[in-house]
Amino acid sequence: MQDKINELKKKIAEAIKDVHSSDSLFQIKMKYLGKSGEVSELMKGMRDVPKEKRPEVGMIINALKVWAEEQFGKLDRTIKDKELKKRYAAEAVDVTLPGNTSKKGAYHPNTLVKRELISIFAGMGFTVFEGPEIENDYYNFTALNTPADHPARDMQDTFYITGDLLLRTQTSAGQIRVMEKQKPPIKILSPGKVYRSDDDATHSPMFSQMEGLVVDKGITLCDLKGMLDEFARKIFGDGVKTRLRPSYFPFTEPSVEVDVSCFECGGKGCRLCKGTGWIEVLGAGMVNRHVLEGCGIDPEEYSGFAFGMGIERIAMLKYGINNMKLLFEGDTRFLRQFKG
Ligand code: PHE
Numbered sequence: 396m397q398d399k400i401n402e403l404k405k406k407i408a409e410a411i412k413d414v415h416s417s418d419s420l421f422q423i424k425m426k427y428l429g430k431s432g433e434v435s436e437l438m439k440g441m442r443d444v445p446k447e448k449r450p451e452v453g454m455i456i457n458a459l460k461v462w463a464e465e466q467f468g469k470l471d472r473t474i475k476d477k478e479l480k481k482r483y484a485a486e487a488v489d490v491t492l493p494g495n496t497s498k499k500g501a502y503h504p505n506t507l508v509k510r511e512l513i514s515i516f517a518g519m520g521f522t523v524f525e526g527p528e529i530e531n532d533y534y535n536f537t538a539l540n541t542p543a544d545h546p547a548r549d550m551q552d553t554f555y556i557t558g559d560l561l562l563r564t565q566t567s568a569g570q571i572r573v574m575e576k577q578k579p580p581i582k583i584l585s586p587g588k589v590y591r592s593d594d595d596a597t598h599s600p601m602f603s604q605m606e607g608l609v610v611d612k613g614i615t616l617c618d619l620k621g622m623l624d625e626f627a628r629k630i631f632g633d634g635v636k637t638r639l640r641p642s643y644f645p646f647t648e649p650s651v652e653v654d655v656s657c658f659e660c661g662g663k664g665c666r667l668c669k670g671t672g673w674i675e676v677l678g679a680g681m682v683n684r685h686v687l688e689g690c691g692i693d694p695e696e697y698s699g700f701a702f703g704m705g706i707e708r709i710a711m712l713k714y715g716i717n718n719m720k721l722l723f724e725g726d727t728r729f730l731r732q733f734k735g
Contacts, residue, residue, distance in 0.1 A: 396444075396452055400459050403433060407463055417474045424467045434460055501733045504710040505603060505722060508630075509586055512605050512706070515629045519622060521584040521607065526569030528588055531559050534568040539646040540685045547645045552592035554600075562590035566606035567646060567703055570682075573608060574690035579697045580611040586706070596718050603706040610682065610692065610699030616649070619679055619700040623653055627676075630709065631658040638673060647680025647701055667712075674712060677704035 407427055414420045427433050437456050444452050502510075513523060526534075532543075541547050551564040569585040585606040594600055609618070620639060627635045635658050642652040654675050657668035664670040679702035684694035707722050714733070716722065721729050 397455065399437070400455055403427070403437070404459065404462070406433075407466065411466060411470055414470065415474065415477075417471060417478060420467065420471055420474060427463055428460070428467070434463060498727075498731070501731055503722075503730060504714055504716070504733050505706055507733060508706050508710045508713065509603065509605065511630060512709070513584060513586065515626055516584045516607060519582075519625065521582050524569055524573050524583045524585045525587055526563070526566065526572050526585060528563055528590075529556065529560055530563040530568045532561060534571050535561060535563050535565065538571040538686065538689050539565075539567055540683050540689075541645045545645060547643075554590050554592060563587075564591050565589055565703060566604040567701065569606060570608045570646075570701060571686070571690060574610065574687070574692060579692060579699070581699070582609050582611075583607070596720070597708075597711075599707070599719050599723060601723075602719075604703050605706055606701065606703045608682070608699065608701045610687070610697055612697055614681075614698045614700060616651075616681060616700065619651075619681070619702070623677075623679070623702070627655045630713065631655055634658075634661070639679075642678060642680070644678060644680055646683050646686045648683045650678070650680035653677045653679055653702070667715075676709065676712070677702055679703070 407423075410423050410426075411420065414423060425432060429435065434456070437459075441449060441453060441456070517523075535553075536545070536548060537543070553564050554562040556562065566585045566587050566589060569583075569587070573581060573583050573585075585608070587604065587606075588601055589604050590601050591598070592600060609622075616639075620637065623637045627637050634656075636656040638654045638656070639651040640654065642650045644650040652675055654673040656662045657665060657672050657674055659665050659667040660672070662668075662672040664672050668674050679700060682699040682701050687694045687697060687699070707719055710716065710722065711719065
């Protein structure tokens with residue numbers, strides 16, 4: 396019996412020598428210690444052992460069982476330990492890696508400028524009026540003193556929808572809608588998209604304008620100049636001055652082109668102002684008396700001024716953007732840079 400036991404011990408020791416996984420260790424354990432395992436079979440064989448020898452034989456078999464359980468237990472712990480270490484290594488999280496951040500949105504430069512303009516003019520008492528983008532010929536041209544055969548129609552390449560309907564070329568169309576409905580005093584600001592068949596680095600077929608209109612008793616060009624000075628300081632910085640140059644628009648008389656002193660070089664001359672010290676920012680003028688009359692406003696009693704500027708142009712100047720296309724492409728690498 397002792398020989399049998401020694402043999403079994405050797406077999407077990409041999410079997411577990413090259414075990415590296417807890418699964419195979421379990422298989423081996425079952426083979427020897429399981430219900431019908433070899434050690435258990437030995438126990439069952441006790442029946443054939445003479446009675447007086449049983450206690451002694453029982454003890455040795457039991458000792459074998461205890462020994463085997465110890466061996467399996469020890470090995471099981473080492474294997475489990477190794478397996479756990481391996482799992483931890485595989486599941487390790489590098490806490491120094493950058494996390495998943497959600498990108499913060501930013502306002503489009505156009506939105507920023509539009510809001511800033513509205514807030515500047517709201518501070519001077521202007522309210523916002525938004526006219527339709529699809530206009531008829533009357534509001535976009537005729538009522539603005541630009542009848543069908545007027546050469547000034549060529550100043551703006553128009554997208555026509557039908558003979559009479561068109562995509563508005565200027566927010567000035569809104570002036571008429573306001574003056575038809577509202578009697579002076581009028582002080583409105585009209586932002587919106589306008590369309591012209593024009594396309595290069597500084598022109599886009601669709602762009603945005605901001606229109607202003609003031610009509611009241613005794614309004615003069617001086618009022619326009621004073622208001623523009625205030626606007627220029629607020630949007631481009633203290634110390635910026637304005638200058639009026641004669642120009643032509645059919646719906647204003649006199650008409651002016653408004654320049655601001657270069658906020659980049661302070662007027663000395665640089666690349667931005669092309670060496671002139673001045674930058675053109677908007678068109679304006681005193682509302683033409685024909686336009687007032689057409690809207691039922693007596694030009695003997697009332698006068699007014701109007702101005703219109705391109706929002707993209709102001710944004711490009713303010714943020715140093717050299718290509719208008721950047722404002723329409725929606726590239727987030729560009730847009731992310733603007734924080735409102
Ligand atoms: N509507 C003109 C344009 O688009 C700008 C303008 C507005 C000029 C108001 C004078 C007065 O060019």
